[in-house]
Amino acid sequence: MHRKNFYLAFFAVHFFFVGVVSCRELFWFLSQSKTIFPPGFKSYSTRAENVGAGILLQNPGTPAVLREGVTTYVHLAGIESGYGFFAPNVPGTCKLVFELHYPDGRTESRVPEVSTNASGLRVSTLLDKIGRPQYDSLREVIVKMLASAVWRKHSDVTMIRAVFGVVMLPTADQFEHGVRESNEFLYSYDFAFQSAGPKNPNP
Amino acid sequence: MRRIEFWKQQLIGFLFHAESDDWLALLRFGLGFQVVLYCLSVGKDWTDLLAGNGGLISRNLSETILALESPLIPRVGWIVAIGSRFGLSEENILSIVWYCLFAAGCFLLLGLFSRAAAIATWFLHLAAVKSADLLSYGMDNLTTIGLFYVMLSPLPDRFSLDWIWRKSRPQDGQQLGFWRRVLQIHLCFIYFFGGIAKATGPGWWDGSNLWRVLIRPPFNLIDPHTLLPWKFVFPAVGISIIVLEIAYPVFIWPRQTRTLWLVLICAMHLGIALTMGMYLFGLVMLILNLAAFGPGVLWHQRKALADASFAGSMDRSPNN
Numbered sequence: 001m002h003r004k005n006f007y008l009a010f011f012a013v014h015f016f017f018v019g020v021v022s023c024r025e026l027f028w029f030l031s032q033s034k035t036i037f038p039p040g041f042k043s044y045s046t047r048a049e050n051v052g053a054g055i056l057l058q059n060p061g062t063p064a065v066l067r068e069g070v071t072t073y074v075h076l077a078g079i080e081s082g083y084g085f086f087a088p089n090v091p092g093t094c095k096l097v098f099e100l101h102y103p104d105g106r107t108e109s110r111v112p113e114v115s116t117n118a119s120g121l122r123v124s125t126l127l128d129k130i131g132r133p134q135y136d137s138l139r140e141v142i143v144k145m146l147a148s149a150v151w152r153k154h155s156d157v158t159m160i161r162a163v164f165g166v167v168m169l170p171t172a173d174q175f176e177h178g179v180r181e182s183n184e185f186l187y188s189y190d191f192a193f194q195s196a197g198p199k200n201p202n203p
Numbered sequence: 204m205r206r207i208e209f210w211k212q213q214l215i216g217f218l219f220h221a222e223s224d225d226w227l228a229l230l231r232f233g234l235g236f237q238v239v240l241y242c243l244s245v246g247k248d249w250t251d252l253l254a255g256n257g258g259l260i261s262r263n264l265s266e267t268i269l270a271l272e273s274p275l276i277p278r279v280g281w282i283v284a285i286g287s288r289f290g291l292s293e294e295n296i297l298s299i300v301w302y303c304l305f306a307a308g309c310f311l312l313l314g315l316f317s318r319a320a321a322i323a324t325w326f327l328h329l330a331a332v333k334s335a336d337l338l339s340y341g342m343d344n345l346t347t348i349g350l351f352y353v354m355l356s357p358l359p360d361r362f363s364l365d366w367i368w369r370k371s372r373p374q375d376g377q378q379l380g381f382w383r384r385v386l387q388i389h390l391c392f393i394y395f396f397g398g399i400a401k402a403t404g405p406g407w408w409d410g411s412n413l414w415r416v417l418i419r420p421p422f423n424l425i426d427p428h429t430l431l432p433w434k435f436v437f438p439a440v441g442i443s444i445i446v447l448e449i450a451y452p453v454f455i456w457p458r459q460t461r462t463l464w465l466v467l468i469c470a471m472h473l474g475i476a477l478t479m480g481m482y483l484f485g486l487v488m489l490i491l492n493l494a495a496f497g498p499g500v501l502w503h504q505r506k507a508l509a510d511a512s513f514a515g516s517m518d519r520s521p522n523n
Contacts, residue, residue, distance in 0.1 A: 033403075036402075036405050065264070080344075083396045084402070088406075093420045122339070126260070167420060196226070
């Protein structure tokens with residue numbers, strides 16, 4: 001019976017975390033996205049999301065041991081994120097194009113290169129992630145890393161301009177009337193390279 | 204007080220029903236297969252995805268962000284640090300990690316040294332996914348969830364080589380029932396919250412999200428011109444997906460509706476895999492669903508195993 005109680009306790013704690021993480025992500029979606037609810041609902045969602053963060057001991061005032069303990073468990077169990085795949089809306093795809101500048105004045109375009117479709121899906125996921133506002137501080141660092149990866153394969157390049165944008169998708173009706181996907185410019189970064197590696201970027 | 208005791212006994216009866224190991228065999232085999240395919244799918248880019256320096260993006264960046272959350276979450280950097288003490292280069296260590304994960308996946312698939320293979324697969328897969336966290340997506344999480352449950356379940360099952368060759372028999376019907384319930388309930392959470400999140404977006408009601416998801420790179424396997432004549436069914440399909448997901452926790456339990464719901468949800472994942480090219484995502488969802496609800500519904504389930512460790516009755520749930 002003791003063993004059963006142990007399993008019952010595990011069950012309760014585990015699904016408590018699954019439920020709170022799922023609710024928290026749901027409220028995050030509601031606070032950040034266009035939904036069927038009126039705009040005034042966003043403030044309630046933000047508050048509810050903060051309550052979720054508090055329950056998961058993620059607030060700054062929580063002792064680090066407790067916060068890290070919960071964080072570690074949810075990562076080990078794979079339950080650290082919710083399940084709102086393609087929800088509530090399907091955003092446009094983020095796109096990164098590198099403009100390679102050679103010493104002789106030639107330019108050519110490249111996209112981040114991987115060998116398989118499965119890896120390509122991962123790169124696409126990365127680009128979608130860094131397109132979000134919460135990745136503002138990391139975006140340039142990651143784009144610089146991706147530019148460096150391209151430069152290693154084209155080491156005679158002196159400058160790489162990275163153009164980050166989003167692919168705007170037409171609706172079915174628009175597509176029927178000849179509208180096709182278009183690219184919307186978001187950011188651009190210039191990285192100068194020497195033979196030893198990248199110099200300071202000039203965004 | 205008596206009422207609380209009554210509900211506790213009801214819960215215990217529901218969670219600890221004696222169960223056959225058919226579901227666990229399917230989950231073990233399926234996730235072993237999934238991990239092997241995962242290794243093969245990223246094998247050529249493995250070093251680029253996980254290199255500390257000189258890869259696509261630095262592993263150190265993901266691991267630094269991870270360390271800010273908790274220093275205890277497994278990561279490839281730990282293995283690289285250990286390997287470098289023995290004079291191994293990072294590239295060699297990453298290759299060894301890939302071979303170890305591939306081998307662990309094969310062992311899990313075959314059911315050889317099942318428990319050790321399950322733990323090794325979970326750990327190495329988790330470390331790889333967390334060290335490339337910026338490049339990971341939902342499929343990785345769902346695989347981790349499955350591997351976590353396999354690792355904790357009473358292995359080996361009767362289809363494993365451990366059972367056949369090594370005569371290993373640590374079986375426990377009620378524990379098998381408990382872990383199957385955990386998997387079943389987790390799937391209910393996944394679909395319920397997935398469905399609710401979709402329902403809050405206007406685009407799932409008018410079908411525009413379905414159109415967008417199918418023409419959105421890199422999921423645009425089907426030419427939009429081919430999709431266009433079908434645009435009038437998109438609203439109905441979008442609403443059906445919402446209903447299918449939100450109502451999953453209701454209709455997957457009664458025997459009368461379980462087969463229908465399981466077939467529909469599997470068809471949905473098969474459709475996602477084939478129309479969007481998300482083969483590994485589709486596969487892991489099929490594995491989790493078929494393991495959780497397939498035995499006894501889609502095919503005949505063998506008798507429950509004798510209880511070995513839990514005290515109490517050996518009630519077979521009418522709704523396993």
